[in-house]
């Protein structure tokens with residue numbers, strides 16, 4: 001029998017272990033190379049099917065009107081695709097969200113919410129899209145959405161949509177939220193941004209992991225220098241966390257992280273973070289945790 005509700009669906013944060021800007025497309029979007037790592041800290045979404053075709057977000061999210069929410073926009077795209085395939089309107093859905101990821105944090109919160117919504121509704125509605133089709137549906141809404149649907153640690157190229165799985169040792173991360181929101185577009189449009197980092201290979205990344213224990217130690221984040229200049233709290237967080245290892249910004253900021261090989265090391269550092277910042281620790285996730293909730297392993301394959 002078809003399911004009517006899916007509760008406690010995780011939408012995990014991602015960290016960009018490195019992020020190189022290697023060029024620019026004619027449409028202005030930047031060509032990146034990055035490794036995406038999911039961690040066990042994120043938003044939680046709850047879904048219930050409706051029978052009137054409406055897509056509703058029941059939770060208020062400060063600063064994000066319901067109709068602009070990436071979750072709602074993604075579900076509208078899925079509903080249109082459902083109608084095209086099945087010749088009838090999609091059933092509709094209610095969405096509730098427990099939001100803990102900061103916006104403009106570089107943790108991919110909005111993209112992760114949208115990815116979880118697409119996977120959950122595809123399941124609830126029995127829409128029948130496979131993984132690649134869902135990834136393609138989400139890409140126009142956010143460059144990180146395909147990665148979350150891909151659902152495993154990945155080396156990414158293009159604008160983040162060309163994905164290859166990569167093995168990264170399990171690690172603990174301490175993440176600092178500097179308390180500001182960094183608009184992604186402001187970083188990419190800066191005249192100071194370097195856009196010519198030489199392309200690397202997965203083998204370069206993997207070789208580096210063998211020679212050092214820190215998965216965040218390879219390469220650099222090309223967006224970081226610009227973000228530090230425009231947003232001094234980012235620089236302060238990087239400076240403070242650098243006492244303990246190779247600290248680095250994720251995505252276009254503002255959050256900053258450092259990897260540790262044991263939970264106790266992460267706990268020790270976390271306990272000393274100055275109270276002005278929100279900080280947390282999280283463990284790496286090799287697979288998207290929604291697979292367990294959907295109890296499928298194979299629903300999208």
Ligand SMILES: C[C@](O)(CO)[C@H](O)COP(=O)(O)OP(=O)(O)OC[C@H]1O[C@@H](n2ccc(N)nc2=O)[C@H](O)[C@@H]1O
Pocket residue numbers: 016019028029030031032034106111141142143144158159160184185188251252
């Ligand atoms: C930097 C990353 O966080 C890395 O994971 C993502 O690529 C950002 O993805 P995102 O938050 O989904 O960004 P979007 O909302 O798609 O893009 C915001 C703006 O940033 C610029 N942008 C974004 C991604 C990219 N590869 N090149 C760009 O130039 C574009 O001006 C775009 O209008």
Ligand SMILES: Nc1ncnc2c1ncn2[C@@H]1O[C@H](COP(=O)(O)OP(=O)(O)OP(=O)(O)O)[C@@H](O)[C@H]1O
Pocket residue numbers: 063064068069070071101102103104105106107108109110111113114144182184251252253254
């Ligand atoms: N469900 C949502 N959650 C968060 N932000 C949303 C959502 N829907 C739309 N947005 C918009 O997207 C913007 C970016 O939010 P998001 O949390 O994805 O930033 P981010 O972590 O910096 O992303 P990235 O790492 O992809 O750059 C927000 O400022 C907000 O206006």
